Amino acid sequence: MTPNMTNEEKYALLEDFINQQENKSTSLIAILHYAQELFDYLPNDVQTFVAQKIGIPTARVYGVVSFYSFFTTKPRGKYKINICLGTACFVKGSDKIYNEFKKQLSVEDGEVTQDGLFSIHPVRCIGACGLAPVVMINEDVHGMLNAKEVAPIIKSYRDKEGM
Amino acid sequence: MKIRSFDDLKQYKKSLYGNKKTAKYTVLVGMATCGVASGANTTMTAFEETVNELGLKNVTLKRTGCIGYCFLEPIAEVIDEQGNSTIYTKVDKAKVAEIVSSHLQNGKPLTEGVIKPDMQRINLAEVKPIQKRQLRVALRNCGVIDPESLDDYIKYDGYMALAKCLFELTPNGVIEIIKRSGLRGRGGGGFSTGLKWSFVAKENAPVKNIICNADEGDPGAFMDRSILEGDPNSILEAMAIAGYATGAAHGYIYIRAEYPMAVKRLKIAIAQATEMGLLGDNIMGTDFSFDIQIKLGAGAFVCGEETALIHSIEGKRGEPKMKPPYPAKRGLWGEPTCVNNVETYANICPIIIKGDQWFNSMGTTKSPGTKVFALAGKINNVGLVEVPMGITLREMIYDVGGGIVDGKAFKAIQTGGPSGGVIPYTMLDTPIEYDSLVAMGSMMGSGGMIVMDEDDCMVNIAKFYLEFSVEESCGRCTPCRIGNKRLFEILEKITNGNGTMDDIRKLKELGRVIKDTALCGLGQTSPNPVLSTLHFFEDEYIAHVVDRTCPAKTCSSLIRYFIMPDKCIGCTLCARVCPVSCIDGERKALHSIRQHECIKCGACMDACKSNAIVKR
Numbered sequence: 074m075t076p077n078m079t080n081e082e083k084y085a086l087l088e089d090f091i092n093q094q095e096n097k098s099t100s101l102i103a104i105l106h107y108a109q110e111l112f113d114y115l116p117n118d119v120q121t122f123v124a125q126k127i128g129i130p131t132a133r134v135y136g137v138v139s140f141y142s143f144f145t146t147k148p149r150g151k152y153k154i155n156i157c158l159g160t161a162c163f164v165k166g167s168d169k170i171y172n173e174f175k176k177q178l179s180v181e182d183g184e185v186t187q188d189g190l191f192s193i194h195p196v197r198c199i200g201a202c203g204l205a206p207v208v209m210i211n212e213d214v215h216g217m218l219n220a221k222e223v224a225p226i227i228k229s230y231r232d233k234e235g236m
Numbered sequence: 237m238k239i240r241s242f243d244d245l246k247q248y249k250k251s252l253y254g255n256k257k258t259a260k261y262t263v264l265v266g267m268a269t270c271g272v273a274s275g276a277n278t279t280m281t282a283f284e285e286t287v288n289e290l291g292l293k294n295v296t297l298k299r300t301g302c303i304g305y306c307f308l309e310p311i312a313e314v315i316d317e318q319g320n321s322t323i324y325t326k327v328d329k330a331k332v333a334e335i336v337s338s339h340l341q342n343g344k345p346l347t348e349g350v351i352k353p354d355m356q357r358i359n360l361a362e363v364k365p366i367q368k369r370q371l372r373v374a375l376r377n378c379g380v381i382d383p384e385s386l387d388d389y390i391k392y393d394g395y396m397a398l399a400k401c402l403f404e405l406t407p408n409g410v411i412e413i414i415k416r417s418g419l420r421g422r423g424g425g426g427f428s429t430g431l432k433w434s435f436v437a438k439e440n441a442p443v444k445n446i447i448c449n450a451d452e453g454d455p456g457a458f459m460d461r462s463i464l465e466g467d468p469n470s471i472l473e474a475m476a477i478a479g480y481a482t483g484a485a486h487g488y489i490y491i492r493a494e495y496p497m498a499v500k501r502l503k504i505a506i507a508q509a510t511e512m513g514l515l516g517d518n519i520m521g522t523d524f525s526f527d528i529q530i531k532l533g534a535g536a537f538v539c540g541e542e543t544a545l546i547h548s549i550e551g552k553r554g555e556p557k558m559k560p561p562y563p564a565k566r567g568l569w570g571e572p573t574c575v576n577n578v579e580t581y582a583n584i585c586p587i588i589i590k591g592d593q594w595f596n597s598m599g600t601t602k603s604p605g606t607k608v609f610a611l612a613g614k615i616n617n618v619g620l621v622e623v624p625m626g627i628t629l630r631e632m633i634y635d636v637g638g639g640i641v642d643g644k645a646f647k648a649i650q651t652g653g654p655s656g657g658v659i660p661y662t663m664l665d666t667p668i669e670y671d672s673l674v675a676m677g678s679m680m681g682s683g684g685m686i687v688m689d690e691d692d693c694m695v696n697i698a699k700f701y702l703e704f705s706v707e708e709s710c711g712r713c714t715p716c717r718i719g720n721k722r723l724f725e726i727l728e729k730i731t732n733g734n735g736t737m738d739d740i741r742k743l744k745e746l747g748r749v750i751k752d753t754a755l756c757g758l759g760q761t762s763p764n765p766v767l768s769t770l771h772f773f774e775d776e777y778i779a780h781v782v783d784r785t786c787p788a789k790t791c792s793s794l795i796r797y798f799i800m801p802d803k804c805i806g807c808t809l810c811a812r813v814c815p816v817s818c819i820d821g822e823r824k825a826l827h828s829i830r831q832h833e834c835i836k837c838g839a840c841m842d843a844c845k846s847n848a849i850v851k852r
Contacts, residue, residue: 098551101551101552102533102534102548102551103531103532105534106493106532140536140554140710141533142536143493143494143534143535144534158455159455160455160612160686160701161455161613161686163455164613164614164686164692164697165613165614196494197455197537197708198453198455198458200457200495201269201273201306202306202456202618203307203309203612204270204273204309205612205618207273214269214272214273
């Protein structure tokens with residue numbers, strides 16, 4: 074995410090990136106990855122912009138965005154709490170961790186807390202099965218968790234923000 | 237410099253050994269995703285700081301890939317001049333100080349927190365008899381070389397296999413070796429790799445493509461990630477060999493966006509190899525050219541299916557299509573395309589150098605070679621293992637895996653992820669190979685193995701996988717889109733305690749219909765978790781619908797919590813933690829649970845210090 078940039082600057086960067094692609098239409102997924110990196114999510118305006126610059130119908134862009142779970146059309150929290158619900162984590166009780174996060178933050182999947190800090194995203198296997206159950210908050214991996222550790226973890230991020 | 241001939245490569249390899257006196261100690265820190273998540277960065281920094289502070293000149297620090305013992309990360313291995321290795325586990329800052337002062341400064345290895353793995357790595361240059369249970373062929377360099385250094389890869393005979401192909405073998409000769417080796421696709425299906433290559437080679441087309449399928453979507457599988465993070469060059473080299481054998485000039489690696497570290501290391505490896513003339517135009521001075529691009533996935537399980545993957549590379553929705561025509565005839569951009577899995581490629585270079593007979597000598601007749609498994613779940617040694625095919629489940633769980641956590645009873649193992657099935661405790665002595673697993677209603681899959689104990693409810697596990705398949709179904713064909721949803725609903729009904737015997741019959745019938753009629757491999761295999769648990773654990777299903785109990789005591793609608801009068805000491809702890817305040821009782825008096833208000837969260841049972849609360 075690039076918080077210190079204006080929207081105009083982000084669109085300019087996105088346009089540059091699109092123009093660099095040899096074959097714009099087949100690079101759609103790479104372009105959307107880049108756009109999501111810039112804007113943090115893919116609202117309708119961004120999808121329309123991408124479609125116009127590539128020269129394909131917006132419906133095709135939307136079709137791809139909605140197909141892949143990595144792309145999101147809703148804003149996310151500053152800290153994205155990715156809770157692994159893969160099999161290894163599941164048999165080690167990840168559902169309890171997941172419910173505890175929902176309870177502590179009073180949000181459902183994909184919703185953002187009122188202060189804009191957190192959002193919860195259940196994910197399928199992040200490949201750190203040795204540390205199950207695992208939660209990934211932005212880039213940080215928290216492994217071998219139990220439900221009691223959830224509240225202190227949330228607090229540590231709130232403290233970081235001075236809240 | 238650029239490598240322009242076979243001799244150049246040999247010379248260059250020699251120079252890598254010649255120019256530097258080897259340090260007295262080499263310290264390797266495992267820095268793949270698991271290691272870094274457990275704090276390997278701190279470990280590495282601590283080593284760097286301590287070694288610099290003390291001015292130790294005789295120590296080389298090296299980052300490396302996955303050593304395979306995820307549950308003991310961060311791991312550091314110290315190798316002395318004579319080649320003696322000591323593997324330290326759970327190395328934090330304090331441990332680093334101890335290792336440096338005792339081992340590196342005074343030559344006394346520590347004895348605590350050290351493991352001696354029952355594992356042997358193959359060496360491309362020499363043949364050694366197999367002595368250990370674990371044999372690393374695909375993982376030969378993981379945990380040994382620095383994945384971000386091409387020189388390090390070349391030191392371990394990197395690009396020698398490609399050179400041998402280019403200078404000593406014809407494309408057909410390469411295919412013959414791979415065919416004779418009996419190597420089968422490690423992505424799950426088990427199709428003969430040599431045969432697949434020969435189909436692509438036969439096509440008469442101006443442009444052909446090679447694809448590496450690194451879309452490892454099975455929950456519980458992480459071997460491809462470890463290979464890419466620990467030894468990226470071996471995949472590039474093998475893809476170039478596939479290109480040479482089939483007449484393709486372009487390679488694509490389709491990799492999950494969830495694996496940022498693997499992507500980064502692949503990018504570094506491609507740049508370094510291209511600069512040295514080992515990839516790109518006129519490789520090693522020959523007229524063979526081969527380039528490799530990375531294509532990021534975006535989180536869709538179905539993209540592991542080859543035709544869906546090809547659509548995704550083309551920038552489309554990752555929906556599968558009817559086969560035939562197979563990708564070998566009409567694949568990426570409509571051109572002949574060879575799609576192989578990461579682990580399959582990781583086996584190519586050793587086969588080329590050591591020969592098909594050597595490869596044949598490992599494993600079983602129908603499934604030669606070794607297989608990497610990701611052991612996870614309720615097992616003590618969680619991590620990556622590579623063993624010859626044909627090992628029995630018993631050896632896998634109790635010898636390699638160190639047994640079940642807390643000494644509980646082993647119930648079943650799940651292989652093949654959402655496409656596979658369970659193998660029960662009664663089959664402990666079945667050898668693990670492609671065909672025996674299919675015969676049991678499961679499949680090899682990519683190699684994820686989830687171990688389950690007496691506390692895991694098989695109906696619930698089937699429900700878990702079906703939920704996955706429902707969510708990941710691309711929606712193109714009706715059997716998968718609607719059929720799996722119905723299967724899931726029936727399973728939900730059963731775990732909620734509302735199932736009937738007729739539901740069990742419906743599960744079987746619908747499961748078979750989906751198997752027969754779904755469009756792609758994923759749809760056809762998605763009922764496997766239900767059918768195989770039904771086959772081996774039908775009694776558990778019946779207990780749910782007839783007796784309304786969950787034998788594993790997992791399904792919350794079917795269990796109740798009770799307080800044992802003889803054990804309760806009246807400490808009030810349970811009443812205080814109960815989120816719905818449904819526990820009554822005075823201090824120092826027997827407590828009781830108001831059953832109709834209980835939400836069965838289990839908080840009281842976790843809190844009770846005198847084990848007075850039981851589930852029934």
